[in-house]
Amino acid sequence: MTIHRSIHPWHGVLSRVAAAILLAASVLILSAPVLVFAAPARQDATSAASALQESVSPEPPSASGRHIIPTPYADIEMSPIAAQPDGSLALKMTVRPHAGIHIYAPGQKGYYPIAVQFPPESRVTPGRLDLPPPEPYTFAPTGEWFLVYQEPFSLTQFVKAPASARDAIRAVLQYQACDDRACFRPEKIPVTWTREPARPSGDRRMP
DSSP states (O other): OOOOOOOOTTHHHHHHHHHHHHHHHHHHHHHSOOOOOOOOOOOOOOOHHHHHHHSOOOOOOOTTSOEEEEOSSEEEEEOOBEEOTTSOEEEEEEEEEOTTOEEEOTTOTTSOOOEEEOOGGGOOEEEEEEOOOOEEEEETTTTEEEEEEOSOEEEEEEEEOOGGGSSEEEEEEEEOEEOSSOBOOOEEEEEEEEBOOOOOTTOOOOO
């Protein structure tokens, strides 16, 4: 027995129309622009030790212990290690945010405020961190209110260290920056404080 299958005359037309629609949709998807929102970065598992190993070495300290480290959103001027009367050390730097940039201050939740991290091999015990009061800032796109630094400011980290570790102290400066449109990924910058060399005998310069 021969079975005859009847094919509707519109079957071929409908198939071609469906194929054309699918092709057009594929083209639209592939050609559509990709929108990227610079969402604020939050917790990062990178340790201070790994940051010191993976980051590009900054400009080496000068003979005076002062040197400048350029970073993506701020320039960092390092000062020499300063011994304190109580036996601790003052590690000072000046942070100069680039034009249009603000940096999150301690106390700001949900972001990476500026901080100094010490790897275990540094053998220092961190103490007080001195920073100027932050200024309030309103992020126009969302109306959110933040604690930030926009002008150059000084940071001083007090530490205790054994005698064998007081000539050069390595650490990682962490900060997160934003401009008036977006926030950027947190930066982890290797930094080194060094002692100011002893003055030659007979040097009568004022301290």
